[in-house]
Amino acid sequence: MTESIAYLRTPAAIRERSAKVLKHVEDGQSHWFSLSGDGLEAAVQATLAVTRERFPNPAAIPFHSRWRHFEVGGHDRWSALADRLKGLPPEEIARRRIDLAVVSVLLDAGAGTAWSYREPGTGETYARSEGLGVASLHMFANGAFSRDAKGDPLRVDAERLAALTPMDIAMGFQVKAHNPLLGLEGRAELLRKLGNTGLDRPGALFDIVAGSGEVKAESILAAVLDKLSPIWPTKLGDVWEHPAAGLVPFHKLSQWMSYSLVEPIEGAGLEVIALDELTGLPEYRNGGLLVDAGALRPKQRALLEKAFKPGDEAIVEWRALTVMLLDRIAEHVRGHLGLDAASLPLVKVLEAGTWFAGRKLAAERRPGGGPPIAIESDGTVF
Numbered sequence: 001m002t003e004s005i006a007y008l009r010t011p012a013a014i015r016e017r018s019a020k021v022l023k024h025v026e027d028g029q030s031h032w033f034s035l036s037g038d039g040l041e042a043a044v045q046a047t048l049a050v051t052r053e054r055f056p057n058p059a060a061i062p063f064h065s066r067w068r069h070f071e072v073g074g075h076d077r078w079s080a081l082a083d084r085l086k087g088l089p090p091e092e093i094a095r096r097r098i099d100l101a102v103v104s105v106l107l108d109a110g111a112g113t114a115w116s117y118r119e120p121g122t123g124e125t126y127a128r129s130e131g132l133g134v135a136s137l138h139m140f141a142n143g144a145f146s147r148d149a150k151g152d153p154l155r156v157d158a159e160r161l162a163a164l165t166p167m168d169i170a171m172g173f174q175v176k177a178h179n180p181l182l183g184l185e186g187r188a189e190l191l192r193k194l195g196n197t198g199l200d201r202p203g204a205l206f207d208i209v210a211g212s213g214e215v216k217a218e219s220i221l222a223a224v225l226d227k228l229s230p231i232w233p234t235k236l237g238d239v240w241e242h243p244a245a246g247l248v249p250f251h252k253l254s255q256w257m258s259y260s261l262v263e264p265i266e267g268a269g270l271e272v273i274a275l276d277e278l279t280g281l282p283e284y285r286n287g288g289l290l291v292d293a294g295a296l297r298p299k300q301r302a303l304l305e306k307a308f309k310p311g312d313e314a315i316v317e318w319r320a321l322t323v324m325l326l327d328r329i330a331e332h333v334r335g336h337l338g339l340d341a342a343s344l345p346l347v348k349v350l351e352a353g354t355w356f357a358g359r360k361l362a363a364e365r366r367p368g369g370g371p372p373i374a375i376e377s378d379g380t381v382f
Contacts, residue, residue: 008236008239008247008249009225010222011221011277011279012277013249014248014250014251015323015324017242017245017248017249018248018279018319018320018321018324019324020242021244021245021321021324022325023244025321029244030317031299032299032317033296033297033298033299033321034299035296035297035321036294036297038294039290039297040290040293042293043290043293043354044329046361047289047329047353049357050353050356050360051352051353054352055352058337058339058344058352059343061352061353062348063259063263063347063348063351064347064348064351065101065256065260065263065347066101066104066257066260067260068351069104069129069130069133070137072126072134073122073124073126075122077137081137081154084154085154090267090268090269091206094203094206094264094265094267094268095204097264098206098264099140099145099155099156100137100154101257101260101261101264102194102202102203102228103136103140103194103202104136104137105260106187106191106253106257107135107136108133109182109183109186110182111131111181112180112182113369114179114180115127115131115173115175115179115182116131116179117134119138120138132173140153140154140156141153141154144160145157145164147159147160155203156203157200158194158195158196159195162192163195164192166184166187166188168188169184170184186233189233194228196230197227197230198227204227205223205224206268208223209223209261210265213270214272215270215271216273216274216277217258217272217278218274218277220258220261220265221254221278224254225237225251236249237254238251238254239251240311240315240316242313242316242320248316248320250319250320252281256281258278259278262347276341276345278347279323279327280322280327280330280346280349280354281355282322282323283322284371284375285355285371286322286350286354287319287321287371288362288372289357289358289361290322290325291318291373292358292361293357293361296318296321296325298373303373304372304373308375309375309376315373318373326349326350329354330346330349333352333353
């Protein structure tokens with residue numbers, strides 16, 4: 001691996017290149033966006049409003065991770081599965097939780113506005129990320145990813161992943177003509193590629209990062225990017241060109257995955273430190289908050305009227321601005337709540353927070369609650 005590619009895999013590179021894009025916009029050089037201080041404060045206030053509504057006690061704010069989606073509707077679905085794993089050592093339980101988290105995150109790209117999942121047992125219906133999370137957990141619970149679905153269902157094995165088909169995903173996600181899921185083939189392809197990375201199971205990531213006592217969050221991301229890089233459809237993964245900054249990395253799904261591995265690792269008795277080395281997630285909810293609140297003001301009507309591809313300059317710029325402005329929002333939110341970064345790290349601001357504020361504003365402004373800027377998703381970036 002060349003030094004430049006190694007650098008592009010670091011959170012420092014994400015912020016450094018995104019900062020160049022921010023300066024480009026601040027200097028008035030952008031064809032796409034201008035910044036508004038008043039709009040940024042509106043985004044802060046929207047974030048504070050949902051934070052106070054959801055978490056009257058800020059000390060109770062959990063991490064922004066896939067595990068929150070497994071709890072939707074007030075059901076602690078993992079605990080119900082964990083009862084079936086009693087007797088296993090903590091390290092093996094961590095591996096199985098990582099098995100689930102990795103597969104579920106890779107299935108967690110934009111679902112589209114027409115898809116939903118009716119949960120067996122509860123009869124409740126969920127859409128978007130919550131629906132994708134619940135559906136993937138039920139596939140895991142039923143042994144869909146295990147080499148021994150009947151004898152040892154609660155695990156993910158490479159040989160099973162390598163044989164997955166789009167039809168397997170379609171059946172697990174209740175996809176039909178009237179219930180279409182965006183990026184179905186892209187999702188299946190990601191899981192097939194995951195089965196061919198050389199890891200016998202995703203949970204092997206635990207053994208790569210687990211040392212004695214402390215694990216740096218950046219080390220989790222490094223392991224994810226190192227071991228899973230072959231699955232991405234482009235050579236560098238979630239890295240894109242911008243004229244003001246050259247190659248701009250984001251690693252959105254990889255960081256989302258890294259955040260989602262924290263709880264399994266800590267559940268095995270280790271401590272994950274330096275969480276704020278990772279960045280905010282540049283996806284359409286956080287980015288949508290900035291546009292809908294007026295922090296980012298489109299310079300062209302085309303931004304709001306046509307669909308863009310992930311590599312288009314406008315989308316790369318939007319995502320880079322999202323990374324930088326999420327850091328600023330986090331600082332303001334902490335100030336309003338009288339907390340420091342140790343007690344309210346960025347990952348908790350996202351959960352409290354920016355993601356839900358983005359969803360709320362989207363629902364108020366557009367039928368179906370889609371993002372303000374449309375992206376043609378292939379199931380691997382958004």
